[in-house]
Every structure is written in C-alpha cells, then in structure tokens.
Amino acid sequence: MAINFSLYYGSPENRDYLEKVINSSRQGALVEVKPLTELPEQVNSGTNVIFLDYQADRPELDQWIRKTAADHRNPPIFLYLQEITTEHLWKAMRLGVKECFAYPIQAEEFQEALERLPLFPVEPEPAEATRLVAVLGCKGGVGTTFITVNTAYLLAQEDRGQILVVDLDLRYGQMAYFLDVKPQYTLVEVIENVGHLDHSYLQSLFFQYDKNLQLLPAPLRLEDSEVVSPEQLEKVLNYLKKLRAFRMILVDAGHQLDDVTFKALELADEVVLVTSQMIPALSNTKKLLELLQLLGLGNIHLQLWVNAWQKQGDLTLDDISEFLGRDLAGAIQYDFKEVSRSINEGIPLAKSAPRLGVCRDLRGLADSLGGGLRKEEKRSRRSLGIFFWR
Ligand SMILES: Nc1ncnc2c1ncn2[C@@H]1O[C@H](COP(=O)(O)OP(=O)(O)O)[C@@H](O)[C@H]1O
Ligand SMILES: [Mg+2]
Structure with missing residues (x-):
C-alpha cells in the first residue's frame, strides 16, 4: 500500500x-x-x-x-x-x-x-469512559506480563476502540520484548512532561503496535525508574482517563507493592491478581490480600486468576480457593512450549495461535474485563446469521 x-x-x-x-x-x-x-x-x-x-x-x-x-x-x-x-x-x-x-x-x-506509522487513522474519541485495569503478580515469574500483553491484544482485536498497555514494572519492564518492538519513548518522557500534557503530544509518545493497540513502555535504564513518583503517575493516568481516547488502559503493575504500584491499584477500576498453583505463590497471594485490606484497598474490584494451571497438579482450584478464602475468577492453562515460544519470538500467543487452550482462557479474562460482544451486538450478529442462512 x-x-x-x-x-x-x-x-x-x-x-x-x-x-x-x-x-x-x-x-x-x-x-x-x-x-x-x-x-x-x-x-x-x-x-x-x-x-x-x-x-x-x-x-x-x-x-x-x-x-x-x-x-x-x-x-x-x-x-x-x-x-x-x-x-x-x-x-x-x-x-x-x-x-x-x-x-x-x-x-x-x-x-x-x-x-512506525499508525496503520489506520486514529479513531475519534469513544463515547464510553476509559476503564483502567491493573494486572498485579503475587510474585515474579507468575506470568503477569504474558497475561497483560495477550489480554490487551485480544481486547484490541475487538475493534471497539483503542487499548493502551502501560508497563509499570519500572525496574525490569519487559513488555517491549514480548511485542518485539523498539519504542522511541518511555514512561520517562511522559512523566518529565507531566506539566504540559496534551493529546497530540501524548499520541506522539505512545508506540502504535497495530490498529487499536498502543504501548507505553517502562523506563529503559534502571536508574530512570526513580523518575516516576505516585503523584506524577496519578496525574498521567487521570489525564489519560479524562481524554476518553482509549477504551481501556491495561497496566502491568509487576509484583512489587511499592508506592507507585499502590497508586495504580488505587486508581484502577479493576485489579487482576495473578497467582499460580504453587505454595510459595499462594502464600504470597494470601499476604498480599491481607496487606491490601490493611492499606484500605479491601473494597477494590479484584479478580483472582491462576496462571499456568495444570489439571494434574497437587492442588485443585477448589483447594486454592479454600486456602485463599476467596472465589477464583478463572484459570489459564499451562503450556510451556507455546508460551515460551511466543515470548521468545515476541509475538502475542493470542495472535500467532489464537485457537490454543491458553488463548481460550485468556479470552475468558478479556471478556471478564468488559471484552466480548455487547448484548445488542450479539443479537444483531445472530439475526444476520439467520438472514443469510435462509
Ligand atoms: N500459561 C503459562 N504456561 C506456561 N508457562 C507460562 C505461562 N504463563 C507464563 N509462563 C512462563 O512464565 C515465565 C514468566 O512470565 P512473565 O509473564 O514474564 O512473568 P512475570 O511478568 O510475572 O514475571 C515465562 O517464561 C513464561 O514462559
Ligand atoms: Mg513481568
């Protein structure tokens, strides 16, 4: 073209x-x-x-x-x-x-x-409010980044508005590798200009991955992570929400519950807490849930997801739910070969192999965050099907 x-x-x-x-x-x-x-x-x-x-x-x-x-x-x-x-x-x-x-x-x-050019013109602002979702790991390596990237990709494919994915794992953010891209700007440039943010300026800082998916990566250098303060993050996230240029903002909050992460959780409309089927992860999850309660975030909308789930594992989903004293929102299958391959290639699994069981489970997570077809869309697609069938 x-x-x-x-x-x-x-x-x-x-x-x-x-x-x-x-x-x-x-x-x-x-x-x-x-x-x-x-x-x-x-x-x-x-x-x-x-x-x-x-x-x-x-x-x-x-x-x-x-x-x-x-x-x-x-x-x-x-x-x-x-x-x-x-x-x-x-x-x-x-x-x-x-x-x-x-x-x-x-x-x-x-x-x-x-x-690097956007493939299509940027869409006008959607009427709906922007939802802010924070994905938090109970510990490192439970699949927080894998889940954030793939869920964002699936939501973007619905073609219902722009999705922005923000890497808030300030020290070790790896999201750009998961998408195999080299963005020019990071959260540092956004934070440094927090005093004079405007839509077109921000637009030039975000990396357009495809038609509906934009990325704001974590700082490149370890020392730059210090640049980000909770107050500045709040300003940026509030500004982005007010813009209404995004259908959803997904934040990879990493696994360290520091001031900055805490701010993201506080501002989020929904938090996805990622755990696994292993005792150390579950014990961390329990502690984390208690800590959120203590810090006054006991009432946030929180979904608990078990990643890398294996049916034949020692603990059943019921065991996990009982141990944590909470219902689970869902589980994402274990698939070492496919997940590793997709991360190493830098292509979201939901893009390269959308029919895999893991991707079906990720679809479930995307739907639970407000993805999927709206009721009226389902109805109209169904009636279209009947029309053609006749
Ligand atoms: N559903 C899964 N099945 C198998 N391996 C997984 C799954 N999800 C993540 N992994 C593996 O876990 C490792 C850590 O994933 P990552 O998303 O970087 O975790 P985190 O962001 O929590 O540190 C990756 O090497 C990946 O291969
Ligand atoms: Mg990570």
Whole structure:
C-alpha cells in the first residue's frame, strides 16, 4: 500500500532532496508539493504523512504545526531539520511532530519511520469512559506480563476502540520484548512532561503496535525508574482517563507493592491478581490480600486468576480457593512450549495461535474485563446469521 506524502519545502534544493528520499522509499508517493509560503488551511485528505522542511525562526510555522498536529483527523508530521539537537527534538515533540530527520537521511532510518506509522487513522474519541485495569503478580515469574500483553491484544482485536498497555514494572519492564518492538519513548518522557500534557503530544509518545493497540513502555535504564513518583503517575493516568481516547488502559503493575504500584491499584477500576498453583505463590497471594485490606484497598474490584494451571497438579482450584478464602475468577492453562515460544519470538500467543487452550482462557479474562460482544451486538450478529442462512 502506498504512503502518500504532502511535502512543504523551504528551498528548492531541499525540495529536490526530500522528493528523492520519498520516491526512493518502498511505499512513499508524493501527492502534493508546495513551498512553506503556501501551507494549506486544510491538509489534502488523501495525505498519509506531512513532510515539512523546518525553519526554526518562523513562529507562524510552529503555530501551523501545532494546530495541524492537534487535530487528530490530520496525518502525522515529519520534520526535516538543519541539525538534530536535544532542544530541537523536545520542541518538535511538544509541537506534536511524529518523526525528525536531518541530512543525510539514511534509507533504512526512513523506512523504519514509515513502519512506525499508525496503520489506520486514529479513531475519534469513544463515547464510553476509559476503564483502567491493573494486572498485579503475587510474585515474579507468575506470568503477569504474558497475561497483560495477550489480554490487551485480544481486547484490541475487538475493534471497539483503542487499548493502551502501560508497563509499570519500572525496574525490569519487559513488555517491549514480548511485542518485539523498539519504542522511541518511555514512561520517562511522559512523566518529565507531566506539566504540559496534551493529546497530540501524548499520541506522539505512545508506540502504535497495530490498529487499536498502543504501548507505553517502562523506563529503559534502571536508574530512570526513580523518575516516576505516585503523584506524577496519578496525574498521567487521570489525564489519560479524562481524554476518553482509549477504551481501556491495561497496566502491568509487576509484583512489587511499592508506592507507585499502590497508586495504580488505587486508581484502577479493576485489579487482576495473578497467582499460580504453587505454595510459595499462594502464600504470597494470601499476604498480599491481607496487606491490601490493611492499606484500605479491601473494597477494590479484584479478580483472582491462576496462571499456568495444570489439571494434574497437587492442588485443585477448589483447594486454592479454600486456602485463599476467596472465589477464583478463572484459570489459564499451562503450556510451556507455546508460551515460551511466543515470548521468545515476541509475538502475542493470542495472535500467532489464537485457537490454543491458553488463548481460550485468556479470552475468558478479556471478556471478564468488559471484552466480548455487547448484548445488542450479539443479537444483531445472530439475526444476520439467520438472514443469510435462509
Ligand atoms: N500459561 C503459562 N504456561 C506456561 N508457562 C507460562 C505461562 N504463563 C507464563 N509462563 C512462563 O512464565 C515465565 C514468566 O512470565 P512473565 O509473564 O514474564 O512473568 P512475570 O511478568 O510475572 O514475571 C515465562 O517464561 C513464561 O514462559
Ligand atoms: Mg513481568
């Protein structure tokens, strides 16, 4: 599929150069070429990317960029800069720019930027409120990240609005590996700009994995985890909820119950607590449930899921439920080979092998969080089936 560019240039030399870059890329095609003095009020509706030969000393240009980027019906903006400095990058990001380039533009670098583009235009805000779900592990290694990534993927496939998945395992977040992606920005950039958040700016920080799934990864460096405070996280999550740009936000809360995780649990509409069939995990789960009670979170909506469940294991689901003194919401089958393969390949199992038992169980979890078809959708699909059958 061609990616259509509108090119707005400052000098004829730069125009010729950028035309060459676009035309020699795999999918790039030019639909409009104009000088910066003729920037349109309304961008050509067939344009997929705006490529702008940036000039730093023109405030009216910044204004045009800001206005164009803020309207999410418009395509993403690429800038061609004289030179790339940290100051330029921050400025561009604040204006809502998607990518920045300087001379010489490497073909590979340009191609990667094209592959990072959202596959489809961003959807308008859904009417429904955004649900915030926190997935918490009772200990490390129980499958919290595997479950979060796959549940988010399944919910996104329903095509009922954007799903944002946030990696809040601040020190050891691995979500990007589970999806085999290299996002440019992380939670650190969001937190550092907590004072001036806006929709288009945030949009440029999130990594669009596919049509309906966006990712905000954990900090890359161990020391950066310190940047995130509970107050800042609260601001970001509240802002995101208020935006109503997402149907659901799923947070991988890891397994350490620190101030930041606690804040995420406090703000969540629903918490999924992941445990396993092993005694150490169950004893942790019991402690954790007691601790939540003590910390005043005894009344949060909490679903208890057993991961890596084996029928022939020593403990039955009833034993587990009795030990914890709580009903279980469900169990996700054990499948060492398939789960390991999907993690190592960086492809959600729900994508590569959706018919497996594990994925059926994950579907159950997604449904319990508000996924699946709504009643009226089920009814209308059923009646459509009857219509065609006749
Ligand atoms: N349902 C499952 N069946 C078999 N192995 C699983 C299952 N879920 C997770 N695992 C394994 O558990 C390990 C830890 O998973 P991960 O999601 O990283 O856990 P956590 O985020 O809780 O530390 C992975 O290597 C994965 O292969
Ligand atoms: Mg994890």
